Amino acid sequence: MxxxxxxxEAAEEFLKDEERTHWHDDTxxxxxxKRDTAAQKLPEWEVxxxxxxxxxxxxxxxxxxxxxxxxxxxxxxxxxxxxxxNAQEHNDHVYRILQENHVKNLVKSxxxxxxxxxxxxxxxxxxxxxxxxxxxxxxxxxxxxxxxxIVMPAIHLKKKEIGDxxxxxxxxxxxxxxxxxxxxxxxxxxxEKFIQANAAITGVNFGIAETGGFVVCTNEGNAxxxxxxxxxxxxxxxxxxxxxxxxxxxxxxxxxxRSATGQSITNYNSHFHRPSPGKKMYIILVDNGRTEQLGRExxxxxxxxxxxxxxxxxxxxxxxxxxxxxGSTVPGPIGSILSPGIDLKKHSTLPFASTLxxxxxxVCPVKINIHEQLYKWRQVIAKEGNPEPAxxxxxxxxxxxxxxxxxxxxxxxxxxTALKLSPNSLIYTRFNAWGKKRDLPEVPKESFKxxxxxxxxxx
Amino acid sequence: xxxxxxxxxxxxxxxxxxTGLPEHLSYPTLEVDQLIGQFQQSSMLNGGKTIVIKTxxxxxxxxxxxxxxxxxxxxxxxxxxxxxxxxxxxxxHDLEAVELAVLRGTWAAAxxxxxxxxxxxxxxxxxxxxxxxxxVVIESKNLVRDMxxxxxxxxxxxxxYGVFIAxxxxxxxxxxxxxxxxxxxxxxxxxxxxT
Ligand code: SF4
Numbered sequence: 001m002x003x004x005x006x007x008x009e010a011a012e013e014f015l016k017d018e019e020r021t022h023w024h025d026d027t028x029x030x031x032x033x034k035r036d037t038a039a040q041k042l043p044e045w046e047v048x049x050x051x052x053x054x055x056x057x058x059x060x061x062x063x064x065x066x067x068x069x070x071x072x073x074x075x076x077x078x079x080x081x082x083x084x085x086n087a088q089e090h091n092d093h094v095y096r097i098l099q100e101n102h103v104k105n106l107v108k109s110x111x112x113x114x115x116x117x118x119x120x121x122x123x124x125x126x127x128x129x130x131x132x133x134x135x136x137x138x139x140x141x142x143x144x145x146x147x148x149x150i151v152m153p154a155i156h157l158k159k160k161e162i163g164d165x166x167x168x169x170x171x172x173x174x175x176x177x178x179x180x181x182x183x184x185x186x187x188x189x190x191x192e193k194f195i196q197a198n199a200a201i202t203g204v205n206f207g208i209a210e211t212g213g214f215v216v217c218t219n220e221g222n223a224x225x226x227x228x229x230x231x232x233x234x235x236x237x238x239x240x241x242x243x244x245x246x247x248x249x250x251x252x253x254x255x256x257x258r259s260a261t262g263q264s265i266t267n268y269n270s271h272f273h274r275p276s277p278g279k280k281m282y283i284i285l286v287d288n289g290r291t292e293q294l295g296r297e298x299x300x301x302x303x304x305x306x307x308x309x310x311x312x313x314x315x316x317x318x319x320x321x322x323x324x325x326x327g328s329t330v331p332g333p334i335g336s337i338l339s340p341g342i343d344l345k346k347h348s349t350l351p352f353a354s355t356l357x358x359x360x361x362x363v364c365p366v367k368i369n370i371h372e373q374l375y376k377w378r379q380v381i382a383k384e385g386n387p388e389p390a391x392x393x394x395x396x397x398x399x400x401x402x403x404x405x406x407x408x409x410x411x412x413x414x415x416x417t418a419l420k421l422s423p424n425s426l427i428y429t430r431f432n433a434w435g436k437k438r439d440l441p442e443v444p445k446e447s448f449k450x451x452x453x454x455x456x457x458x459x
Numbered sequence: 460x461x462x463x464x465x466x467x468x469x470x471x472x473x474x475x476x477x478t479g480l481p482e483h484l485s486y487p488t489l490e491v492d493q494l495i496g497q498f499q500q501s502s503m504l505n506g507g508k509t510i511v512i513k514t515x516x517x518x519x520x521x522x523x524x525x526x527x528x529x530x531x532x533x534x535x536x537x538x539x540x541x542x543x544x545x546x547x548x549x550x551x552h553d554l555e556a557v558e559l560a561v562l563r564g565t566w567a568a569a570x571x572x573x574x575x576x577x578x579x580x581x582x583x584x585x586x587x588x589x590x591x592x593x594x595v596v597i598e599s600k601n602l603v604r605d606m607x608x609x610x611x612x613x614x615x616x617x618x619x620y621g622v623f624i625a626x627x628x629x630x631x632x633x634x635x636x637x638x639x640x641x642x643x644x645x646x647x648x649x650x651x652x653x654t
Contacts (some may be wrong), residue, residue, distance in 0.1 A: 027634075027635055030635075031635070042570075044484070044486065047484065048484070050481075051481050051484060054479075054480070054481045055480060055481065057475075057478045058477075058478050058479065058480045060474060061475045061476060061477045061478050062474070062477065063470045063474055064467045064471050064474065067467065067470070083461070083462045083463040083466055084462060085465055085466060089462060133642070134632070135632040135633070135641055136630075139632065139633075152631075152632065152635070153632070154632055154633070155635075158634060159633050159634045159636070162633050162634075179633040179634060179636040179638050180636075180638050182633055183630060183638040183640070183641060184640075186641075187641060187642055191642065194642070195552060195555065208615070211615055211616040212616070213615060213616055219628070219629050219631075219641070220628055220629065220630050220641035220642050221588045221628040221643035222641070224584070224585070224622070224643070225585070225588050225589065225642050225643060227584075228583070228584040228588065228589075229589075239466065239470075244480060245480075245483075246610060246614075246615045247483045247607070247611065249615075250483075250484065250605070250606040250607040250609075251607075253573075253606055253623070254570070254605065254606050254607075261631075263504070263505065264504065264505070264570060264571035264572070264625075265505075265571040265572075265573050265623070266625070267505055267624065267625045267627065267628065267629060268588075268622060268624060268625075268628075268643075269573065269622060269623040269624075269625075270620070270621075271615050271620065271622065271623075273615070273616045273619050273620065273621075274616075275619065276620075285466075287462075287465075287469070291466060291469035291473055292473075294469075294470060294474060294475075295469070295472070295473030297475070
């Protein structure tokens with residue numbers, strides 16, 4: 001993908017299609033407004049966020065103990081727990097399990113972690129046909145792409161394109177682009193795959209230390225279709241996905257879907273504790289850079305992320321440049337603070353793909369100070385290397401995204417609206433103790449245009 | 460050092476100073492009428508449908524009108540006779556032709572219409588997913604305000620598996636258009652027994 005390109009270079013390609021850019025921008029903004037509506041319906045919203053943040057704070061400060069507790073309980077439940085230091089180890093373990101169990105057909109539900117580990121390519125190189133079963137993921141898998149959004153993987157594609165992809169791979173009628181029709185075709189195709197599968201790979205939304213179980217959330221029910229029909233279930237879990245107590249799920253399940261899409265909950269929230277008789281269940285606990293991130297005081301909070309995608313939907317840069325422009329598994333604001341920790345050189349432009357408007361931090365259900373961390377990464381990058389490329393990059397982005405007057409106006413408007421609308425509506429909620437502190441960033445008085453002008457003059 | 464030891468070692472070295480856990484949240488319950496109203500609204504938004512009934516016997520008359528009797532029905536409620544005896548099924552793949560599954564819910568949250576169903580309510584874990592349509596019967600006395608209240612009441616690891624189901628299988632992965640019936644049930648009907 002966009003591996004060796006800067007965010008701006010990659011964004012340029014996306015911006016060429018103006019109509020699509022507008023559609024992308026509007027669609028994600030719409031999801032963002034649905035999130036606001038859902039949040040405003042709950043008087044205790046800010047209490048939930050505070051709670052969610054504190055629980056994760058506890059998790060990070062007791063992570064070793066909680067992992068051992070989780071491992072002991074899961075093992076006692078008859079689940080095999082495996083530890084993987086990095087992506088390679090994770091992939092090797094998955095491969096070994098598939099071999100040991102003579103697995104021929106495997107299905108997979110959405111897992112950003114396996115994406116991060118490059119599992120699909122790894123297994124494909126070994127001769128496996130990995131079938132992604134989340135509809136969005138199946139679409140981009142057919143199209144040889146990676147997800148452009150962590151919750152809506154195919155959000156960069158229009159239905160006409162999806163119709164063409166399905167025509168080619170599933171034999172749907174040429175030109176047919178009705179979502180109902182296309183979904184039905186995928187349903188029939190994937191049912192067959194579910195029935196044939198010997199193994200199912202899933203991600204993990206939450207691992208419960210107290211009980212050794214884990215929770216997987218979907219709307220499609222694809223994780224369950226896969227796991228309950230196959231004999232082998234491999235759950236891939238980042239070590240930061242733990243929560244201490246089962247009751248903490250109340251907090252996170254109430255926040256996750258509302259933050260992600262504005263739904264009150266995902267339609268399926270499955271709690272796995274023990275394999276069915278005669279079947280096997282594995283959990284692979286993956287580090288892959290997470291312990292290092294834990295050691296970075298300024299950035300460790302990023303490990304609280306529950307992958308809801310809200311910071312992407314609200315980000316004026318993400319909405320206008322799409323997920324691919326980030327060239328990292330997790331795009332958007334959270335990706336821009338996680339990825340530099342993995343490879344600072346490769347991802348050095350990402351912390352600059354932000355207006356620092358702070359909208360991401362405002363919507364984050366676990367209260368990660370995303371925009372402050374973006375700013376801190378900029379300082380690290382400036383200190384560690386030549387600040388010039390980064391600064392130049394910022395100019396380049398401004399040039400690219402703002403060069404076109406139409407794009408520019410819309411972006412400026414949404415950036416400012418993002419800041420103005422959301423924080424205010426949160427602050428003036430009666431129950432919002434957090435808002436009273438008024439620790440939100442000031443709305444910049446200058447417009448993006450002025451900022452650009454000023455910076456260009458200084459350059 | 461094994462990977463396990465390396466990971467635990469690194470965490471010990473890097474973890475921040477210990478902080479405490481917040482208390483569990485809990486909120487006062489609502490009047491049953493309010494709960495029912497909220498549940499119906501939430502269920503509708505999730506793509507489901509709620510029928511408030513007085514006796515469980517009404518389930519059967521409703522389903523007779525709305526579902527084709529020729530097709531396979533699995534019923535796990537005593538008040539309704541199914542056409543397929545699930546206790547005779549050993550391999551969940553044999554549930555592939557199930558048209559309708561009728562199950563009992565244990566707890567339901569009004570805030571989001573999520574219904575808790577532990578494995579004992581399902582017999583086969585695959586049942587509520589592989590069936591073309593799903594119906595769930597729940598008593599209004601088991602309806603609570605929110606998820607916190609349910610987690611207070613249940614023991615999540617009592618059975619090997621348990622699930623909150625809040626609606627039918629759905630997706631919006633194609634241009635954000637909502638489509639019901641992605642892989643699993645094409646509909647979910649909740650019978651709320653209110654006496
Ligand atoms: S950083 Fe916060 S808003 Fe962004 S995906 Fe993670 S939890 Fe959601």
